[in-house]
Amino acid sequence: MVGVSLKNFSISFSDTKILEDVSFDVIQGEIVTILGPSGCGKSTILRSIASLQDEYSGEIFINDHCLINNGQKQCHKDIGYIFQDYALFPHLNVKENIEFALYKLKAIERQKRVDKLLKQFDLVEHRNKQIHELSGGQQQRVSIARVLAYEPKVILLDEPFSNLDSILRNKTKVWLKKLIKQMGLSAILVTHDQKEALSMSDKIAIIHNRKIEQFGTPKELFESPNSLYVANFLNRINSLPNELSLSLGVDVNEESVGVVPIDKISFSQSGVKASIEDISYCGDYYEVEVLLCDYENSSIFIKTTSIDELENSSECYLTINLEDIKVVKKSI
Known part of the structure; x- marks a missing residue:
């Protein structure tokens, strides 16, 4: 009823x-x-x-x-x-x-x-x-x-x-x-x-x-x-530049964008090149802000439990898996 x-x-x-x-x-x-x-x-x-x-x-x-x-x-x-x-x-x-x-x-x-x-x-x-x-x-x-x-x-x-x-x-x-x-x-x-x-x-x-x-x-x-x-309202996400999404095999256009939660991006030895802007200690995890080197004015955040590999470094590489990217409309 x-x-x-x-x-x-x-x-x-x-x-x-x-x-x-x-x-x-x-x-x-x-x-x-x-x-x-x-x-x-x-x-x-x-x-x-x-x-x-x-x-x-x-x-x-x-x-x-x-x-x-x-x-x-x-x-x-x-x-x-x-x-x-x-x-x-x-x-x-x-x-x-x-x-x-x-x-x-x-x-x-x-x-x-x-x-x-x-x-x-x-x-x-x-x-x-x-x-x-x-x-x-x-x-x-x-x-x-x-x-x-x-x-x-x-x-x-x-x-x-x-x-x-x-x-x-x-x-x-x-x-x-x-x-x-x-x-x-x-x-x-x-x-x-x-x-x-x-x-x-x-x-x-x-x-x-x-x-x-x-x-x-x-x-x-x-x-x-x-x-x-x-x-973005329900979860901490990153909006990826459309050029990056397309290079990763994601079908986006002017009206849509690829998004990925901040805990679904990991640091690696190769992949998307980035520079470290800031590292914030949040208790049981760290939040790292990075600037995507090949995409102008594009910064994203990564949630990680360890920053050992980032110490004394200003550059890093990111792994973003295709299955973790969702395509959403920019507006309705």
């Missing part, structure tokens, strides 16, 4: 077009990530689905019900919105924050549901604590528990992990993904983090130039990008 559907969604602020003809579906139990740079309109889509923004053209459906019908706006009760800053009430304790949305329930039913959520979210021992007494991860769990308290069918996640450190972020991503699947929610995640999108999503919509550049599974987008923008 389709939980959320956008059809030809477009929106402008004054004379500035933000998004044009954006369409996609999110089925039950699916996580769709909207990925793109800051300011591309990702959060605007969430705000419009949540009925916080209604100056748009096109249609938004929640469980087959259009949000704007015959000019009448409908704020749909099946939508839960988790904000980047958690939006908790500082004057209420954990239990009171979670039960805030349940004021219509009878006291006994309200208590049962809150107790269930406290246990499910590992917050039982924190039920009477004030919000400022909690860690960032605990505050986030309270925020999610409060949204899920009224049992929405659709959950909107606006950069939900941005305030967490890397270790807690990874743990929370796994936990939240499992929770969404268990509850059969239709989820839309907004992020600018490529790794987060790849690891969390069933499908990804990449926004570029006000439109969806590509929509599909993480594997489809990563392995078969339809443009240079998508390829």
Whole structure:
């Protein structure tokens, strides 16, 4: 069953077009990530689905019900919105924050549901604590528990992990993904983090130039990008000069380009001649910038675990295998 559907969604602020003809579906139990740079309109889509923004053209459906019908706006009760800053009430304790949305329930039913959520979210021992007494991860769990308290069918996640450190972020991503699947929610995640999108999503919509550049599974987008923008956005890649691609047997033209991930190029004793511009230590690997000697103004990057063969040298040779090169359109 389709939980959320956008059809030809477009929106402008004054004379500035933000998004044009954006369409996609999110089925039950699916996580769709909207990925793109800051300011591309990702959060605007969430705000419009949540009925916080209604100056748009096109249609938004929640469980087959259009949000704007015959000019009448409908704020749909099946939508839960988790904000980047958690939006908790500082004057209420954990239990009171979670039960805030349940004021219509009878006291006994309200208590049962809150107790269930406290246990499910590992917050039982924190039920009477004030919000400022909690860690960032605990505050986030309270925020999610409060949204899920009224049992929405659709959950909107606006950069939900941005305030967490890397270790807690990874743990929370796994936990939240499992929770969404268990509850059969239709989820839309907004992020600018490529790794987060790849690891969390069933499908990804990449926004570029006000439109969806590509929509599909993480594997489809990563392995078969339809443009240079998508390829470069999801992975660290090098765009090869067309002359070099042609010499390696790759069929490119004025509208296409050969790309290769930075970890798929290796140093060798012969091959493509290059000069070393810079070597950066990155912990468990090095990133080396080289200038391709036979191609004007063409520098590329190589990811390598060893630089022993490069020490005390200003020149090197590169091996680029034909099977590692993908041909993509320069633009759509």
